[in-house]
Amino acid sequence: MIDLRSDTVTRPDDRMREAARDAEVGDDVYREDPTVNELEKRAAEVVGTEAALYVPTGTMGNQVAVHTHTEHGQEVLCERESHVVKWELGGMAQLSGLQVRAIEGDDRGVVSAEQVREGYVAEDLHRPGTGLLTLENTHNSKGGAAIEVERIAETAAAAHDLGVPVHLDGARLFNAAAALGVEASEIVEPVDSAMFSLSKGLGAPVGSMLAGGEAFIERARRGRKLFGGGMRQAGIIAAPALAALENRHRLDEDHENARALAAGLDDIEGLSAAEPETNITLVDCSGTDHTAEEFLGACEGEGVLGVAFGEHVARFCTHWDVGEEEVEEAIAAVERAL
Ligand SMILES: *Cc1c(COP(=O)(O)O)cnc(C)c1O
Numbered sequence: 001m002i003d004l005r006s007d008t009v010t011r012p013d014d015r016m017r018e019a020a021r022d023a024e025v026g027d028d029v030y031r032e033d034p035t036v037n038e039l040e041k042r043a044a045e046v047v048g049t050e051a052a053l054y055v056p057t058g059t060m061g062n063q064v065a066v067h068t069h070t071e072h073g074q075e076v077l078c079e080r081e082s083h084v085v086k087w088e089l090g091g092m093a094q095l096s097g098l099q100v101r102a103i104e105g106d107d108r109g110v111v112s113a114e115q116v117r118e119g120y121v122a123e124d125l126h127r128p129g130t131g132l133l134t135l136e137n138t139h140n141s142k143g144g145a146a147i148e149v150e151r152i153a154e155t156a157a158a159a160h161d162l163g164v165p166v167h168l169d170g171a172r173l174f175n176a177a178a179a180l181g182v183e184a185s186e187i188v189e190p191v192d193s194a195m196f197s198l199s200k201g202l203g204a205p206v207g208s209m210l211a212g213g214e215a216f217i218e219r220a221r222r223g224r225k226l227f228g229g230g231m232r233q234a235g236i237i238a239a240p241a242l243a244a245l246e247n248r249h250r251l252d253e254d255h256e257n258a259r260a261l262a263a264g265l266d267d268i269e270g271l272s273a274a275e276p277e278t279n280i281t282l283v284d285c286s287g288t289d290h291t292a293e294e295f296l297g298a299c300e301g302e303g304v305l306g307v308a309f310g311e312h313v314a315r316f317c318t319h320w321d322v323g324e325e326e327v328e329e330a331i332a333a334v335e336r337a338l
Helices: 014-022 034-047 058-069 091-096 113-119 149-161 173-180 184-188 214-226 235-266 292-301 324-337
Strands: 051-055 075-079 099-103 130-136 166-169 193-197 208-212 280-284 307-310 313-317
Touching: 014 235, 034 051, 034 184, 034 193, 034 208, 034 235, 051 058, 051 214, 058 091, 058 130, 058 166, 058 193, 058 208, 058 214, 091 099, 099 113, 113 149, 130 149, 149 166, 149 184, 173 184, 173 193, 173 235, 184 193, 208 214, 235 280, 235 313, 235 324, 292 307, 292 313, 292 324
Parallel strands: 075 099, 075 130, 130 166, 166 193
Antiparallel strands: 051 208, 193 208, 280 313, 307 313
C-alpha cells in the first residue's frame, strides 16, 4: 500500500528509536526532563524565538496559543478554510469561548492587510473586540501554498497596528521555508507565536512545538496543563522529535515528488492537478464523473491511499516513506483504478 493520506503516517527510523531508548528523562511538569528542555531550547533557536513549548499535537499547540493570546468572549480573525476553523472541532469556541470572524483569503489562502482592517472589531458596548489574528503557512486546504514572508509581514503589521496579536499555524512551517528558500525564522519573525509540527514532514512519532516570547510561553505552559498536556517523562518522545528536527532540510525531496505525482496524475484522462508548491497534491476528479470518495475507493483497490478534500477533490501528500519509485507506482495504480 502506498499511503499518501498524510505526511503524518511516517514511521520513526532507527535513529529515532535509538534516541527514544537512550533518552535521559525526568518529570517534565517539574521541568526536570533534560531531553524536553533541550528540545524546547533547540526548537526556539531554529525558529528564532525566545522560548518554545513541547506539546503532544498541533491542535493542542494552536488551541493553547489561541487561549493564551485572548480573553473569553473575544473574536478571532481567521482564514475561512484554515485548520483552526475547519479541523479542530470548533475548539476556539468550545475551549476558549471565542467567536470566529472568518475571512475569505485568496486562492492560496492569503489574507490581505486590508481584509484584517475590515474584519477588525473594536470593543464597545455591543461588540466583543478582536483578540487575535491567526494565519496558516503552508496553507493545508489550499494545497500546501507557501505564503511569502512579505505577505505574512504585511498582514501581521496590519493586525499589530490595531493592537491585535498574531498566531501562525505553521504545522508545515519548514515546508514553507524550503519552498520559499528562506529560513523558518524569517517566516516566524513578523508574528507573536507559531506552532509547528514535528510529526509531519520531519517524521517524529509524536509532537509539535509552540514558539514565542518568553512571557507568552510561560503563560502557554499553564494553558497546556489546563488542556491536559502536562506530560511526565516526555523525553522518551522528545528525543526522537529532537532528531526529527534536523530532518528539515530534506523536505525539498518531498516537494519534488509531489510535483512529479501531480504531473503524472494531470496526464490521466479526467484528472486535473495543478503543480503543487510543497508536498500536497490536490487532484480534481470531476472529469471522471465520480466523486472524490468513489475515486479514492478505486485507488485503494489498486494500492494507493489518499483523502477526500471536497466533493471532487482528493489530497495526496508526499513524505519520507515514499520516494520517486513509489510515486511512479502510485501514478500507474491510479490510472488502473480509473
Ligand atoms: C495537521 C495540522 C494541524 C494539527 O496537527 P495535529 O498534530 O494533527 O493535531 C494544525 N494545522 C495544520 C495546518 C495542520 O495541517
